[in-house]
Every structure is written in structure tokens, then in C-alpha cells.
Amino acid sequence: MMGGRHIYVLFGFLLSLVWRTDAGAISLDNSNFNSTIGNTHLVMLNFYADWCRFSQMLSPVWDELADKVNAQFPEPGRVAIGKVDCERQQDIASRFHITKYPTLKLLRNGQVVKKEYRGQRTADALAEFVAEQLKDPVVLIKSIEDVNVAKKDNKRTVFGFFESQMQEIQISNFKKLSLALKDDCKFFMGTGEPVEKLHPPGMPVVTFVGSASDEDDTFLGDLSSYPELLAWATDRCIPLVREITFANAEELTEEGLPFLILFHAPDDLESPKAFRSVVERELTDEKTNVNFLIADGIQFAHPLHHLGKDKKDLPLIAIDSFRHMYLFKDYSSMDKPGALKQFLADLYSGKLHQEFHYGPMDPPEQQTQPVERRLEVVQQKSPTTPPESTFKKLGPSPNRYTLLEKQEL
Numbered sequence: 001m002m003g004g005r006h007i008y009v010l011f012g013f014l015l016s017l018v019w020r021t022d023a024g025a026i027s028l029d030n031s032n033f034n035s036t037i038g039n040t041h042l043v044m045l046n047f048y049a050d051w052c053r054f055s056q057m058l059s060p061v062w063d064e065l066a067d068k069v070n071a072q073f074p075e076p077g078r079v080a081i082g083k084v085d086c087e088r089q090q091d092i093a094s095r096f097h098i099t100k101y102p103t104l105k106l107l108r109n110g111q112v113v114k115k116e117y118r119g120q121r122t123a124d125a126l127a128e129f130v131a132e133q134l135k136d137p138v139v140l141i142k143s144i145e146d147v148n149v150a151k152k153d154n155k156r157t158v159f160g161f162f163e164s165q166m167q168e169i170q171i172s173n174f175k176k177l178s179l180a181l182k183d184d185c186k187f188f189m190g191t192g193e194p195v196e197k198l199h200p201p202g203m204p205v206v207t208f209v210g211s212a213s214d215e216d217d218t219f220l221g222d223l224s225s226y227p228e229l230l231a232w233a234t235d236r237c238i239p240l241v242r243e244i245t246f247a248n249a250e251e252l253t254e255e256g257l258p259f260l261i262l263f264h265a266p267d268d269l270e271s272p273k274a275f276r277s278v279v280e281r282e283l284t285d286e287k288t289n290v291n292f293l294i295a296d297g298i299q300f301a302h303p304l305h306h307l308g309k310d311k312k313d314l315p316l317i318a319i320d321s322f323r324h325m326y327l328f329k330d331y332s333s334m335d336k337p338g339a340l341k342q343f344l345a346d347l348y349s350g351k352l353h354q355e356f357h358y359g360p361m362d363p364p365e366q367q368t369q370p371v372e373r374r375l376e377v378v379q380q381k382s383p384t385t386p387p388e389s390t391f392k393k394l395g396p397s398p399n400r401y402t403l404l405e406k407q408e409l
């Protein structure tokens, strides 16, 4: 028998469905922020301030976006559209280094995705972007030919070859991995007959094919351990040293870190290898401060000119700080232990900049004169200015919409 109470509960349940699909973006504060980003695969956030006109304009668009996304992807834990009132939630705003409103951020598995949204700020365009982010990045291998085609592509690719769908934990880790690294690698997966020659019987294989053959590698760890698989694949999909091209220069610039660049002649394959090995040996702890890059010195002749160099001076190493460029004085001393590390330290301390203005500073042991006297000497040397950054100009145009720079629609 269905009593009145049941009807009431049923009605409440229906109402909650309607409510859920038409409720706008979730307001996030200290009580629900961590659980939301921790329990939701994809979260798109609008950091806003009520007094900001552009925040006010985005607000109804954001609620409409949330309604569209909730209707299209109702599965709990898949996607959430949230908003953070930065005036009230200063802890959260400062945790994400928000300085401008509105700022949009995308989080996948609780981690900020570097790639920014570049489309229009309409509910439709944003919803399409979200749907795109939720697409399964794994391409299924139907025949061995698919593998050969994918390998020829010269893109960083992770292949998973499995005996059967029964290898559930391993397959689910592989799929999770593909979502975490979809912006940096391609993912191909095969099970059963099409890939049976590509792995030992009963043993799944996950293997990486890079853009250069010396990057290729097979995962030798435990496929049922996601952290192990993730660490391995992250090192390969997001290598410490990357090549800069005109196609990716803007994106790299947007990461906002100074560049340490090796310029080399296109037929010189040795110096990139040597540079990679020095960076891997000595500078891994700098990777959150600096982007390590390799550039074709013919394609990127312009920055070389800026440094007063040209192709006959290759290979050479320089820093572009996005304000200025600095030349590493002696390429041949690159692998002298500590030399590149010191070059970076001199950037941080301002020494590189100062030396351009006033010439080489006295080594500390010679600084015996009183401070006033030393300052006088410094001022007598005629100031020069280090060459301006050239890579700054490859960044997003100020006229184009970007989430990082703009505070308006």
C-alpha cells in the first residue's frame, strides 16, 4: 500500500531531481570544497567577486552551464561546475593564487589542468568544452595495423596490450592514466587477438613510444599500482626537457616559467642529448621553476639575433626570463658540475641582470673596498641593457581572450 508519506517522499525525490538539474553552479566554501574536488573527476571552477562587473556578467552564464552539464552528465562524481566567492573564501582563492576576477580553472582528479579554456564565454561553448574534456581518450586497437599507424605518428603515445578484459584492475588503471595525461600523450589500448603477439601470454604490457626513438620505454613496474604507473608515464609524457616549436611556443609561454633553452643546428643531434642528460642529472629539482627547452636555432633565428649570435655560433644556451634574455657564456662548460645550476641561481639572485647593467661584479674575495667606493665604481661603468625577451612576444596576444591574463569577458 502506498501511504501518504510514501507519496510525499516520492514527491520530494522528484523535486530533488528537478532541483538538481536546474540549480546552477555549486557554491563552494571550506565545508564542501575539498570533498567536491576530491570526489569528482572533473571540476570546472569560476573564481569570482561580486563587485566585479565581469564576474556579474559571467554569473548567469555559469549557472546555465552548470544546468546543461548536469543534464548531460548526471552520473555522480563525473563532473561538477562550481563557483567560489573569493571575497568570502579567501583561503581557497589564495590557495589557487587568484588575483583577477573572474578566473576559470579546470581540475582533473583534484589537480589543476594547465591548459586553459580559450573559447567564448557562452554556456554552449563552455558546455562543449566540458564534454570534450570528458571524452574517453583511449583509442581501441582493432588490428595490429592500428599500432603501426599510431607509431608512425611520432607523437608521444602510451600503448596498453592486454590479454583480455578480465585484467580489470590493470585496464582500469590504464584508463585512469589516459584521463590524467590526455593533454600530453595519446593512448591506445588493445585486448585479445589483435594484440596477442605484442605481449607475453597472460602478461599485459604498457609501453611508451616517444617522438624520438631513444625515448621509447616499457613499464616494468606493477600495473595494478596506479601511483607507480602514473609516475612512470608522467616522466615520459611530460618530459623534463621539451622541444619548442612555433606550434607549441604560445602554450609553453603561458606556463609562465622562465625558459632555459638550448639552441642547436637541426643536424646536430648530440647537443640535445648532452643537454638532456645534464638537466636530468643536475636540475630535476628546478622543474617547477623553469621550463627546459630545446630549439632549432635556424627556425628560432630571431632570439639568436637578439643575443648577437647566429647559426655559426650554435649550439648555445640562453635564459629567456620573459623580460630579458641572457646568454650562458661558455657552451663547452655546460656539463661542468653545477655550471647550469649556477646560471639559474644567478638569474634568481638578479646577478645576471645586474651584470648586464654594470659589467661583471667583483668576486666576493676582492670586495675589500668600502661599500661607498664599490658603488662609485659600479656607477662609473656605463649601464647597458640585456636583450629584451623575444619569447614573451610568442605569448597570447593581449587582444585575444585568455584566462590567465584577462579579467574581463
Ligand SMILES: *[C@@H]1O[C@H](CO)[C@@H](O)[C@H](O)[C@H]1NC(C)=O
Pocket (backbone or CB within 6 Å): 030, 031, 034
Ligand atoms: C583542504 O585541503 C587543503 C589542501 O590539502 C588543506 O590545506 C585544507 O586545510 C583543507 N581544508 C579543509 C577545510 O579541510
